[in-house]
Amino acid sequence: MKIIFSLNLVLVLILMVPLADAANPKDLIIHLPFEGNGKEVKDVSPNKFKGKVVGKAKSVEGVVGKALEFGGGAAKFDPLKFDLPKAMTIEFWFKPSEAVKCGGRMDLLYRKNGGGRPHITFCRGGVTLGHYFATKGAELEIKSKELEFENRWYYYVATQTKKEAVLYIDGKLDGKTAAGGDVRIDFPEHGMSVAEDSGGGTFFKGAVDELKIWSVAFTADEVTKAMEAALAVEPYNRLATKWADIKFGGSGMAN
Numbered sequence: 001m002k003i004i005f006s007l008n009l010v011l012v013l014i015l016m017v018p019l020a021d022a023a024n025p026k027d028l029i030i031h032l033p034f035e036g037n038g039k040e041v042k043d044v045s046p047n048k049f050k051g052k053v054v055g056k057a058k059s060v061e062g063v064v065g066k067a068l069e070f071g072g073g074a075a076k077f078d079p080l081k082f083d084l085p086k087a088m089t090i091e092f093w094f095k096p097s098e099a100v101k102c103g104g105r106m107d108l109l110y111r112k113n114g115g116g117r118p119h120i121t122f123c124r125g126g127v128t129l130g131h132y133f134a135t136k137g138a139e140l141e142i143k144s145k146e147l148e149f150e151n152r153w154y155y156y157v158a159t160q161t162k163k164e165a166v167l168y169i170d171g172k173l174d175g176k177t178a179a180g181g182d183v184r185i186d187f188p189e190h191g192m193s194v195a196e197d198s199g200g201g202t203f204f205k206g207a208v209d210e211l212k213i214w215s216v217a218f219t220a221d222e223v224t225k226a227m228e229a230a231l232a233v234e235p236y237n238r239l240a241t242k243w244a245d246i247k248f249g250g251s252g253m254a255n
Contacts, residue, residue: 032211034068041075051077063093067209074196076112080187085215091157092211100149106204112191131158131167135181142167142175155227159217171227
């Protein structure tokens with residue numbers, strides 16, 4: 001009885017891990033876990049922003065639970081009402097439907113309407129992947145060193161302070177650019193679009209999971225810990241199968 005109780009407690013604690021970094025609401029601007037049926041997008045941050053899926057998208061297995069796979073669709077948000085932060089982190093997981101070697105432009109993150117920053121874009125001006133950010137005085141970019149992205153999951157983190165912006169891919173430093181000014185983010189004015197620009201058809205074709213924007217800049221150690229925390233959590237159905245194996249001696253079924 002004690003063993004079963006202990007294993008139940010472990011299961012509950014494991015299932016709570018994806019929520020751990022969202023437990024500090026003062027720093028979390030938006031959190032899109034992309035759970036559900038693929039027809040709606042729910043922000044589980046304290047702001048509770050409301051978005052909708054436009055075009056083709058479906059729910060698929062993600063890094064943590066479910067993800068949303070876009071196939072000519074996007075997730076759209078009207079202007080997001082929040083105070084401009086002094087620092088910022090954008091993090092998410094993405095998986096291209098096929099290898100990206102650069103043909104047509106694809107936007108992973110953009111505004112719903114109008115120009116501005118930030119945006120995260122494949123194949124713009126000969127750059128395989130660029131993080132395009134801004135201060136109140138200039139529009140700048142970080143060019144990823146990656147020349148090709150395969151059909152697998154990648155962990156993307158971009159941080160920005162008044163001093164600099166830093167890009168990480170899979171927990172490793174990929175590039176940095178001096179900022180020299182206050183953070184600028186145009187989502188409060190122009191809204192936000194995931195997997196397309198502002199209606200121009202530059203669709204990212206692939207899956208996105210666990211998109212979060214924070215009002216703090218992660219350190220390199222925090223980037224590593226966030227990645228490791230996500231990878232330590234198995235999707236619920238696989239975890240349930242493993243739990244059944246433990247409980248019923250490997251068959252996955254009760255006798």
